[in-house]
Amino acid sequence: MSQLALGPSLVLITIGVYGFIAFTTVLSFTGSKMLPKLSSFVGFLQYERLWANPRWLVAVENFFVFSILYVALTTVLGLGLAILLDQRVRAEGFLRSIYLYPMSISFIVTGVAWQWLMSPELGLERALRTWGWEGFRFNWIKDERMAIYCVVIAGVWQASGFVMALFLAALRGINAEIISAARIDGAGGLQIHRHVIIPALRPALLTAFVVQAHLAIKSYDLVIALTRGGPGYATELPSTFMYGFTFSRNEMALGSASAVVMLCTLAAIVVPYLVSELKHEPRH
Template identity: 60%
Template sequence: MLLHSRATSVDSAKSPARAEEAGKKRSARNAFEALLPKLVLSPTLIITLVFVYGFIVWTSVLSFTRSRGFATFKWAGFFQYARVWEHPRWHVAVENLGIYASLYVVLCLAIGLALAILLDQRIRAEGYLRAIFLYPMALSFIVTGTAWKWILNPGLGLTKLFHDWGWTSFQFDWIISDDMAIYTVVIAAVWQASGFVMAMFLAGLRGIDQEQIKAASIDGARMPSIYRRIIIPQLRPVFISALVILVHLAVKSYELVIALTGAGPGYSTELPSTFMYSFTFTRNELGMGAASAVMMLCTVAAIMVPYLYSEMRPRRSGGGH
């Protein structure tokens, strides 16, 4: 009995120490688990801060200088921005961007919505068709531009194909035409992106409550009316998301234009991105190239910031509180 009581007293004396030690281990483990995500993400965060936002700041600083190469950094205020706006090539680039972006966005939305509605009919081989329509988006813009350059080449591609079929009067020479070359860029860009827009719309269509559609059908509404009054209005968030993505892609388009037309013939397919690259890396006018890059950044920010604000803003509950 005496030994048992002594053992019990020793165990009871050790219990607080063991509990304290277990608590310390638990606290250390919790602290490590809380720190681990920060340790894992910190390299990516540092790289992003330096090579994205750091270079944005550096480009903005360069845009206010008379930099030619890395030799001179004389402060110039808004001189480079004035030069950009007065340059005739910039006006051509902005005009081409207006044509290209407008047609690109409208055609991608129209074709994407039409393909999504087609696939939403639960047709046979839907999986294969969806993969075929999505495949172009898996290609790089360089590959797309090179392929379409061959297809649209007056001596090869479509023209040669139709000539081999005996249609010798067919001559598709848009790619070498000053007035029509920009439309070849639109064709290639729409071919690549319309499948991606289709996938966005198809996801939106599959998320619509089918009970509303059934109720409208029972009430005698025809399918065109159902799409116009019920389905398409509910796709508004998808329309906005697709619009933002497409405009963003259009503003920064570079690889496709260079691979397809080389910004030519002449400067007929010049875009702000090719203008920026030419003056920065070909003419070595860093200040002017940086000014055009900042103007492109402001254009993209004017589109993205309101969209991100609307998406991140907390939604109010339906109770009106």
């Protein structure tokens, strides 16, 4: 009976997810432009065009800068906030709600809010100059070399609270007797965190890495709302490249090739994680 109830969902998932993944992969080997043309097989030509496209190379470079900083900073800030809240500070519930609030809003809202904040005409620079700091400059969002770091700042602000929640739940699940035993043996607070607590957070750390890396790979709405890929295409990411070339430039096959590359990148992160989880899953 349960299999019968799950049947329609499984059919829809198979068609709507795996079916379209296969369709996109096939398209990437064709010469399709505005409309799919499955009969125009061209082999790996679209992948050659993709890696010869300077805009794609900028998108890949930006992806590495954004993903490395995004994952590293959210992990460090999330762990720091979790350790702080785990000290049973006053108003813990209030602080936890504040840290988690950014994750409750969409990346579109985050992008628009940070666009206002970073705008030299409206945001932080305008406010501080109005208050008397005439020499203050903060125009990263209009600087081709620094604009990608604006995307990093906005992304880290939104996601750090989520990582904090993961680590805080893991901290609260550590056996208190182990920590007490370490204190009896003369270990200080720093030693306990370094040799007992942080090693125990490995599953949460791995989960945070996979989730944040997944968000970094498919980041689209944050970039569009914050910089629209500019100035020029200085903040282009693979996701914005894929959308732009597929729907704005009528290069459906080229956009499909970029989507397949993104899928392979995501699979390279998620598959080892799933294999590791399955190996550690208790067998009955």
